[in-house]
Amino acid sequence: MTAPADRHSWLVLALLLVLAALPLLAPGYYVQFATKILLMGIAAMALNLVVGFGGLVSLCHGAFFGLAGYVLALTAPRYDPAALWWSLPFAVAAVALVALVIGALSLRTRGLYFIMVTLAFGEMLFYLFQDAGFAGGSDGTFIHYKPELAVAGLTLVDLEAPAQFFWLVLALAAGVILLLRHLLAAPFGRALRAARDNERRARALGFPIYRLQLGAFVLSGALTALAGYFAAAQFGFVAPQMLGWHLSAILLVMVVLGGLRTVAGPLLGAAALMGLEEVLKLATEHWKLVEGLAIIGIVLVSPAGLRRLATAAFGASASGGEHLAAPPRSTAEDTTATDRSIRHA
Amino acid sequence: MPDIALRAENLERRFGGLRAVAGVSLDVRRGEIHAVIGPNGAGKSTLINLLSGDLAVTAGDILLDGRSLRRLGPDRRGRLGIGRAYQKTTIFGASSAFENARLAVQARAGRPLALWPRRRAEQATDGLAEAALAAAGLAARGGIRADRLSHGEQRQLEIAMVVAGGAHVLLLDEPLAGMGTEEARTITALIRSLKAGRAVLLVEHDMDAVFALADRLTVMADGRVIASGSPQEVRRDQHVRTAYLGHGDPG
Ligand SMILES: Nc1ncnc2c1ncn2[C@@H]1O[C@H](COP(=O)(O)OP(=O)(O)O)[C@@H](O)[C@H]1O
Ligand SMILES: [Mg+2]
Numbered sequence: 001m002t003a004p005a006d007r008h009s010w011l012v013l014a015l016l017l018v019l020a021a022l023p024l025l026a027p028g029y030y031v032q033f034a035t036k037i038l039l040m041g042i043a044a045m046a047l048n049l050v051v052g053f054g055g056l057v058s059l060c061h062g063a064f065f066g067l068a069g070y071v072l073a074l075t076a077p078r079y080d081p082a083a084l085w086w087s088l089p090f091a092v093a094a095v096a097l098v099a100l101v102i103g104a105l106s107l108r109t110r111g112l113y114f115i116m117v118t119l120a121f122g123e124m125l126f127y128l129f130q131d132a133g134f135a136g137g138s139d140g141t142f143i144h145y146k147p148e149l150a151v152a153g154l155t156l157v158d159l160e161a162p163a164q165f166f167w168l169v170l171a172l173a174a175g176v177i178l179l180l181r182h183l184l185a186a187p188f189g190r191a192l193r194a195a196r197d198n199e200r201r202a203r204a205l206g207f208p209i210y211r212l213q214l215g216a217f218v219l220s221g222a223l224t225a226l227a228g229y230f231a232a233a234q235f236g237f238v239a240p241q242m243l244g245w246h247l248s249a250i251l252l253v254m255v256v257l258g259g260l261r262t263v264a265g266p267l268l269g270a271a272a273l274m275g276l277e278e279v280l281k282l283a284t285e286h287w288k289l290v291e292g293l294a295i296i297g298i299v300l301v302s303p304a305g306l307r308r309l310a311t312a313a314f315g316a317s318a319s320g321g322e323h324l325a326a327p328p329r330s331t332a333e334d335t336t337a338t339d340r341s342i343r344h345a
Numbered sequence: 346m347p348d349i350a351l352r353a354e355n356l357e358r359r360f361g362g363l364r365a366v367a368g369v370s371l372d373v374r375r376g377e378i379h380a381v382i383g384p385n386g387a388g389k390s391t392l393i394n395l396l397s398g399d400l401a402v403t404a405g406d407i408l409l410d411g412r413s414l415r416r417l418g419p420d421r422r423g424r425l426g427i428g429r430a431y432q433k434t435t436i437f438g439a440s441s442a443f444e445n446a447r448l449a450v451q452a453r454a455g456r457p458l459a460l461w462p463r464r465r466a467e468q469a470t471d472g473l474a475e476a477a478l479a480a481a482g483l484a485a486r487g488g489i490r491a492d493r494l495s496h497g498e499q500r501q502l503e504i505a506m507v508v509a510g511g512a513h514v515l516l517l518d519e520p521l522a523g524m525g526t527e528e529a530r531t532i533t534a535l536i537r538s539l540k541a542g543r544a545v546l547l548v549e550h551d552m553d554a555v556f557a558l559a560d561r562l563t564v565m566a567d568g569r570v571i572a573s574g575s576p577q578e579v580r581r582d583q584h585v586r587t588a589y590l591g592h593g594d595p596g
Contacts, residue, residue, distance in 0.1 A: 187451050187459040187470075194437055194448050201435045204397060205452035205510055206423030212458055 009177055012264035016174050023163035032234070035166045037274050038173045039231045041267030044254035045176055046223035051252065052260030053184060054216045055196030055312045057115050059248045060102060060122030061224050064095050066243025067125060068225035069232025070135055071095070073143050081145035084159075088147065092225045098125075099221025103214045111313055122245055130240040140239025147233055159233060169230055173267065176223060180263045183219075192216050196312075253295060256305040272298075348374045350544035351396065351427070351514045356405035358391050365391040367568035368405070373514065373544040378536070380547045380559035380576075388568040389548040390432055393516045396546070397429040398422045409514065424453055428512025432519045432548075434499045438492030442483055442502050445491050446474035449506035477509030478502075481535060497528030504535060515545045521554055533557060556580075 023031045047061045071091035076082035106117040130138050146159035159165045183189045195202040195209050203209050232238045241247070250273070251266075258269025276294060280287035299306050351373040358366040366388040373379045381389050394400035396407055398419035407414040414422055423429075437445050450473040451457050454466065478487050481501045486494060491502060500520055507515060520536065521529045533554050539545060540560075549555050555562070556576050563573040564585050572582045579585055 183460060187454075187457060187462050187467075190444075190448060190451065191458055194440075197437045197439055198435060200399070200431075201437065202448070202452075203419045204399070204423050204429050204435070205449050205506065206420050207452050207457060208420050215458065 008262065009181055009264040012267060013174055013177060016170055016177075020167065020170055023166055028162050031162050031166045033274075033278065035162070035169050035234060036231070037271050038166075038169045038267070039227045039234070040251070040254065040274060041270035042169075042173050042176050043224045043227040043231075044251050044258065044266035044270050045180060045263065046220045046227065047251045048255045048258075048260060048263075048266045049180060049183075049192075049220040049223070050213075050216055051255055051312065052262075052266075052308070053189065053196065054192050054213055054220075056107075056213065056217070057252070057309060057312045058106075058217070058220075059115055059119040059245055059252070060106075060125075061221070061251055062245060062247030062249075063122035063125040063243040064099060064221045064224040065228035065231065065247060065251075066129075066238065066240070067098060068092065068095050068228030069143075069235075069238040069242055070129060072147065072229050072232050073141050073238045074135060076143055076145070076147070078144070081148035084147040084149040088226075088229055091229045092222050095225035095228070096218050096222040099218045100214070103217035103221070107210060107213050107217065115313060119245055119248075122243065122248060126240055126244045129243065135238070138240060140237055140242075143232060143236050143238065146236070165230075165234060172226065172230070176226075177264050177267070184263065188212070188215070252309075256309055257295070257298060258305075260305050260308045348376065350375045350410060351546070352408040353392070353396065354406045354408065356392065356395055356407065357403045358388075358395055358400060359403045364568050366395060369565070369568070369570055370405075371563050371570065371573065373546045374561075375513070375544045376540060376542065377560040378540050378545040378547055378558050379561040379563065380549060380555045381563045381565060382549065382552075382555055383565035383571075387565040389565055390518055391568075392565070393429065393518050393546070393548060397427060397516055399429075423510065423512075426511065426513045427516065428507030428510055428514065429516040430500070430503045430507055430518060430520055432522065434496075434503050436491050436499060436503050436506065438490070440491055441487060442478060442489055442491050442494060442498075443474060443487035445502055445506055446477045446487075446509050447471060449509040450474045450477065450511075453510045474509060477505045480508065480538075481505030482531065495528075497524055497531060500524070500528075500532055501535060504532070504539070508539060513543050515539060515543055517545065518548045519550060520547070521549055521551045529554065 019034065022034055043061065043065050047058065050056045050058050068091045071094050072082060072087055075087050075090060102118065102121045106114055106121065109117055129135055135141050146165070148155065149157045149159065157164050157168050159168070184193070191202065191207050191212050195207060195212055199209060228242070232242070254269035254273050255266045256269070257272055258267065259265030273295070277287065277291055280290050284290060349372045353369055353371050356366055356369045357364065369388070369392055371379065381392065383389055391400065395402050398414065398417060398421070402415055409425055409427065414425070417425070437448065440448070447470055450470050454470055456462070456466070459466070475487065478484055481504060483498060483501055483505060486498060491499065494502060504517070504520065517536065520532055524532060529551065536545065536547065536558060547555070547558060559576050561574070562576045562579045564571050564579060572579050572585045
C-alpha cells in the first residue's frame with residue numbers, strides 16, 4: 001500500500017518530466033517564474049506533511065522558509081559565492097533545529113491553540129529580523145552571488161544560469177514528491193495518519209505521539225528550508241517579509257487549493273495560485289482583491305479541503321462533514337480533556 | 346503472588362468535588378477474567394481510564410507485574426502490554442480493517458516509526474495483522490473500510506487490534522453494549538478465547554455474559570468497591586442485592 005488518495009502524484013511527476021523541456025522552449029522570464037512556482041510548491045508540500053497528513057495546522061512555516069534564506073545570506077562571503085555543499089546543509093540543519101524547539105513547545109497544544117502558538121513563534125522570528133540591526137533590519141539584505149556547486153574547481157551546476165537553476169529545482173521537487181510518498185507509506189507515515197485520524201486510539205496502541213509529530217514537524221520544517229534557501233538564492237535578496245505570517249497563510253492556501261490528502265497536490269495549488277496572480281496582475285490593478293475573491297470562489301466550489309482544515313483546527317465536531325457521518329468513531333469530545341490531563345501528570 | 350498481572354491499590358480520582366473513583370483496590374490475574382459491574386456512574390469507566398493511563402490518578406497506585414505505572418502515559422502502558430477497548434468503539438474509521446490491525450501490530454513492533462523499513466519486518470507485520478483479524482473472525486473483512494463494518498464487527502476489530510498489539514492485560518469497557526443477541530454471542534466467545542495467558546478486566550452490564558465469563562467479580566457503586574469475590578459469592582451478597590441486583594436474581 002502507498003499513501004492513500006495519492007494516485008495522481010505519478011501524474012505530477014510525469015508533468016515535471018515534460019516541464020524539463022521548458023528552458024528550451026520558453027523565454028527566461030517564464031523559466032524563472034516556473035522555478036518560483038516549484039519552490040513555493042516544495043514549501044507547500046512540506047507544510048502539508050504536518051497539515052494534511054499530521055492534522056496540525058502550522059502558521060510558522062513562512063518563518064522556516066525565510067530563515068533558511070537568511071542563513072544563506074548571513075553565511076555567504078561578501079565578495080564570493082557560498083559553497084552550496086556546506087551552506088545548504090547548514091541552512092537546513094539550522095532551520096530543523098529551530099523547528100525542533102518550536103515544535104517541542106507547540107506540540108503540547110492542539111487545534112486552535114497550536115495555530116496560535118506557531119503563529120506567535122513565527123512572528124517572533126519575523127520581529128527578530130525586522131528589528132535587530134544585523135541582516136539589514138527591515139530593509140533586508142542582498143545575496144550578491146548564487147551559491148556555487150563545484151567539485152575540485154569544476155562547476156557541476158551553474159546556478160547563475162536560469163535554466164540550470166530551474167533544472168536543479170525541478171529535480172528537487174521530484175525528489176521531495178518521491179521522498180514524501182515513501183515516508184507516508186512507511187511505518188512513520190502510517191502512524192502519523194493514524195494519530196491524525198484517532199489520536200486516542202493511536203496513543204492507546206502504544207505510538208509515541210509526541211515524538212512522532214515532532215519528527216514530522218522537524219522534517220517538514222527542514223524541507224521548507226530547502227525551498228527557502230533556493231528561493232533566497234534565486235531572488236538574490238532576503239527581507240523580513242519572507243518570514244512573516246502572510247507567507248505562511250499563502251502556503252496554507254496552496255495546500256487547501258491543491259488537496260490536503262495528496263502529496264503533490266500542494267504543488268499544483270502553488271501553480272494555480274501563482275498563475276492566477278500573474279494573469280490578474282496583467283489584467284487589473286486591483287488584482288489582490290480579485291485574487292481573494294477567486295480563492296474564496298474556488299474553495300467554496302470544492303469545500304473538502306477547507307473542511308479538513310477546519311477539522312484539524314477545531315476538531316471533528318466543527319467540520320460537520322465526513323467525520324460525523326461515520327457512526328461510532330473516535331470520541332473527540334472527551335478525548336481532548338483526558339489527553340490533556342495526562343500530559344500534565 | 347506471581348499470577349497477579351495488574352493490581353490497583355487504593356486508586357482515587359476526583360473531578361472537582363466528585364470522587365468518581367474513591368479508593369478502589371483490585372487484582373487482575375493472568376488466565377482470568379475479572380468482571381466489574383455496577384450502576385451507571387459507579388466509576389467503572391473512570392477506573393479503566395486510570396488503569397490505561399487516559400486519566401491521571403489523584404491518589405493510589407497501579408502495578409503491572411509489580412512495576413508502578415502511575416507516572417506513565419497511555420502509550421508507554423500500551424507498549425508494556427496493556428490493551429484497551431473503549432466503551433465507544435475507538436478505531437481508525439477511514440482505514441481498512443487490515444490497516445487497523447496492522448497499525449496495532451506496528452505500534453508494538455521493534456521500530457514503530459521506521460522511516461526506511463526492512464521488507465522482512467513489513468512482511469512480519471502484515472502476517473501478524475492477518476492472523477489477528479483471523480483470530481477475531483474477520484479474516485474475510487480485511488479490505489473493508491472500518492467504518493463500513495457492522496457495529497459488532499467494529500467491536501471485534503477493536504478487540505482484534507488490542508490483541509494484535511500483543512497486549513497481555515486487556516481492559517474491556519462494555520464490549521457488548523448495543524449488540525444484538527447474535528453479535529453478543531460472537532463477542533462473548535471471542536472474549537472467552539482471549540483469557541488464556543492474558544489478564545482480562547471486563548466492565549459489562551449484560552449479566553448473562555458476566556456470569557458466563559467472569560472468574561472473579563467486583564461490584565462498584567459511587568466510586569467504591571461494595572463486594573468482590575467469585576461470581577457465586579457476590580450473587581449471594583446481601584449488600585449487592587439491595588444496591589444493584591435488587592430487582593431479581595440475574596442469570
Ligand atoms: N471527565 C469527567 N469529568 C467530570 N466528571 C466525570 C468525568 N468522567 C466521569 N465523570 C463522572 O464520574 C462518575 C463516574 O463516571 P464513569 O466512570 O463514566 O461511570 P460508569 O462507567 O461506571 O458508568 C460519573 O458521575 C461521571 O459523571
Ligand atoms: Mg462507563
